[in-house]
Amino acid sequence: MIMSNQEKLFHDKYEEAVKNIGSQFGRKYAMIIDGQYIHSSQNFVHISPIDTRIILGYLPSASANHIKQAILAANKAFENWSRIHHKQRIEICRIAADIMSSQKFELAAWISYENGKNRYEAIGDIDEAIDFIRYYSKEMETNNGFIVQTKSAYPNEKSKSVMKAYGVWAVIAPFNFPAAILVGMSIGAMITGNTIVIKPASNSPVIAYKFAEIMKEAGLPDGVLNLVTGSADKVGQTIINSKDVAGIVFTGSREVGYKLRHEFNKLKPRPIIAELGGKNPVIVTENADLDQAAGGISRSAFGYSGQKCSACSRAYVQKSVKSEFVEKLLEMTKSLRVGNPIEHATFIGPLINSTAYKNYQKYVKLARSDGKVLIGGSVINDADLKYGYYTEPTIIDGLPKNHRLFREELFVPLLCITDYEDFDEAMQLCNNSKYGLTAGIYSDNEEEVNKFLQNIECGVVYVNRSVGATTGAMVGCQSFGGWKDSGTTYKGTGGPYYLMQFIREQSQTIVV
Ligand code: NAP
Numbered sequence: 001m002i003m004s005n006q007e008k009l010f011h012d013k014y015e016e017a018v019k020n021i022g023s024q025f026g027r028k029y030a031m032i033i034d035g036q037y038i039h040s041s042q043n044f045v046h047i048s049p050i051d052t053r054i055i056l057g058y059l060p061s062a063s064a065n066h067i068k069q070a071i072l073a074a075n076k077a078f079e080n081w082s083r084i085h086h087k088q089r090i091e092i093c094r095i096a097a098d099i100m101s102s103q104k105f106e107l108a109a110w111i112s113y114e115n116g117k118n119r120y121e122a123i124g125d126i127d128e129a130i131d132f133i134r135y136y137s138k139e140m141e142t143n144n145g146f147i148v149q150t151k152s153a154y155p156n157e158k159s160k161s162v163m164k165a166y167g168v169w170a171v172i173a174p175f176n177f178p179a180a181i182l183v184g185m186s187i188g189a190m191i192t193g194n195t196i197v198i199k200p201a202s203n204s205p206v207i208a209y210k211f212a213e214i215m216k217e218a219g220l221p222d223g224v225l226n227l228v229t230g231s232a233d234k235v236g237q238t239i240i241n242s243k244d245v246a247g248i249v250f251t252g253s254r255e256v257g258y259k260l261r262h263e264f265n266k267l268k269p270r271p272i273i274a275e276l277g278g279k280n281p282v283i284v285t286e287n288a289d290l291d292q293a294a295g296g297i298s299r300s301a302f303g304y305s306g307q308k309c310s311a312c313s314r315a316y317v318q319k320s321v322k323s324e325f326v327e328k329l330l331e332m333t334k335s336l337r338v339g340n341p342i343e344h345a346t347f348i349g350p351l352i353n354s355t356a357y358k359n360y361q362k363y364v365k366l367a368r369s370d371g372k373v374l375i376g377g378s379v380i381n382d383a384d385l386k387y388g389y390y391t392e393p394t395i396i397d398g399l400p401k402n403h404r405l406f407r408e409e410l411f412v413p414l415l416c417i418t419d420y421e422d423f424d425e426a427m428q429l430c431n432n433s434k435y436g437l438t439a440g441i442y443s444d445n446e447e448e449v450n451k452f453l454q455n456i457e458c459g460v461v462y463v464n465r466s467v468g469a470t471t472g473a474m475v476g477c478q479s480f481g482g483w484k485d486s487g488t489t490y491k492g493t494g495g496p497y498y499l500m501q502f503i504r505e506q507s508q509t510i511v512v
Contacts, residue, residue, distance in 0.1 A: 017105035034073035035222025061230035067238040070226035074168040074195040077223030082193035086145035096218035097133040116349035118341040128180035135476025163503035165193030167246035178204035192502040247271040274488040277409040278437030280470040281314040281430040288442035294328035296469040301415040302393040310438040312470040319419040351389040360412040371399035436483030440469035
C-alpha cells in the first residue's frame with residue numbers, strides 16, 4: 001500500500017502515542033471536586049476490552065457524600081461563572097480546544113484502549129469533541145451571548161431579552177463516544193453559564209478525567225466542572241434527589257433515559273435533555289446502485305462493532321434485487337478485518353464488555369433458531385483475540401418481519417435483512433418502530449427518495465451515502481437528534497438550537 005506523507009505522519013503519530021500511554025496504565029485516578037483531587041476508600045478496576053489482561057487504571061467509587069460535595073461545589077461556583085462575560089467563557093473553551101488538539105493522538109490512543117475503537121474512529125471521536133467546542137464558542141459569539149435588544153412599550157423604557165443559565169447540570173455520558181458526546185454535552189452546559197457534575201460511563205472514565213484536566217489547564221475556575229466516578233445507580237439517585245441540580249443532560253439507552261426523566265421530575269419540573277438509542281433501518285430499492293449500498297450498509301452495520309446509536313441494524317431490500325444485493329453485501333462484509341483495534345488494518349475491534357459479549361451470543365442463538373445466519377455468528381477465540389471481546393460481523397435473513405431482533409436495539413455487530421414487495425411496505429416497515437434516530441435509503445429514483453424524505457420518522461436521514469448508510473462523522477453545525485423514543489427533546493446535539501436548551505429567557509425592562 002502506498003501512503004502519502006500526510007497519511008504516514010498520521011499513522012506514525014498514533015503509533016507513537018500508543019507507545020507513550022502504556023507507561024500510564026494501572027495508575028490510580030482521583031475524582032475532581034471543587035478543583036481538588038479526591039480519592040475514595042473504594043475503587044473499581046478499569047480493564048481494556050481489547051485484552052482483559054490490561055488494567056488501564058483504578059477509579060474511585062464515589063460515595064453519596066462525594067456526589068453531594070460535587071453538587072455543592074458546582075452550586076457555589078455558579079454565581080461567578082454565570083455572571084462573567086460570555087467572552088471570558090468562550091476564551092477558556094477555545095484554549096481547551098487548542099490543548100485538546102495538541103494532545104489529539106494521545107487522547108485517541110486512550111479511546112482505543114478504553115472502548116476498543118480503531119484509530120480512525122478514535123481520532124474522529126476527538127475531532128468531533130474539538131469541533132463541538134469550537135462550534136459552540138462561535139454560536140455564543142455570533143449570538144452575542146443570546147442577549148437581544150427588543151422594542152419597549154413606553155418611550156422612557158429600554159427592554160432586552162437575556163438568556164440565562166439555570167444552575168448545576170448533571171452530565172451523564174455513554175461509553176461509545178467518550179470524547180465527542182461527553183465534551184459536547186459538558187461544553188454546551190458550561191459555555192452558556194451553567195456549572196456541571198460529570199458522571200462518565202464506567203467503561204470509559206479516563207477520557208473524562210483527561211478532559212477535566214484540560215479544562216483546568218485552560219483556566220476553568222474550580223467548581224465549574226466536577227467529575228465523579230462509580231456506581232451509576234448511586235450517582236443517578238443522588239442527582240435525582242438533590243433539589244440543587246437544575247438539569248440533566250444525558251446520552252445513553254432508552255431504558256436509563258426514560259427512568260431518569262421520570263424520576264427527575266418527581267421532585268419538581270426540571271429540564272432533562274436525553275439523547276437515546278436507535279434501531280436504524282435502510283431501504284435498498286431496485287433503482288439503487290447496489291455496490292454503493294453494500295459498502296454503505298456494511299460500514300454502518302459493523303463500524304465500531306455495531307455499537308453506535310446510529311448503527312444500521314435493519315435492511316429492507318426490494319425482492320427483485322435481493323439475491324444480487326446479498327451477494328455483494330456478503331463480499332463487503334468478508335473484507336472487513338476484525339482484530340486488535342491498535343493495528344493499522346483493523347476495521348472492527350472488540351465489544352465493550354462481557355455483558356455485550358454474552359448478549360451477542362444470546363442474539364445469535366435466537367437468530368439461528370428463528371432465521372438463518374448468512375455470515376458470522378461466532379465469537380473469536382484465536383491467539384491473543386481470545387483475551388478480548390471479539391465477535392464476527394453477522395447477517396441474519398429469514399426472520400419474521402416483526403421479530404424481536406428487528407425491533408430491539410442490540411448494540412452488537414448484527415444486521416437483520418429481509419425483502420419487500422412495494423415501496424409503501426418498505427416505508428411502513430421502517431416506521432414501525434418505537435425508535436426514530438437515523439435511517440437511510442439507496443435509490444436513484446427521485447420519486448422514491450422524495451417519498452422517503454417526506455415520510456420517514458427519524459431525526460437524521462441519509463440518501464445514497466457510500467461512507468455509511470445510517471452513520472457518519474458529525475460536524476458541530478449539524479444537528480443529531482432522535483424522534484419518538486430515541487430522544488426526549490425536539491432539538492438535537494450540535495446544530496444551531498442546541499445551546500438554547502441550557503438557558504432560559506429573562507425579559508428585562510428598565511426605565512431610563
Ligand atoms: P447506558 O447503559 O444507558 O449508560 C449511559 C450512562 O448512564 C453511563 O454513564 C451509565 O453509567 C449511566 N447510568 C446507567 N444507569 C444509570 C442510572 N440509573 N442513573 C444514572 N446514570 C446511569 O448506555 P451505554 O451502554 O453507555 O451507551 C449505549 C446507549 O447509548 C445505546 O442505547 C445508544 O444508542 C445510546 N447512545 C445514544 C446516542 C444519541 O446521540 N442518541 C449517542 C450515543 C449512544 P455506567 O457506565 O456506570 O453504567
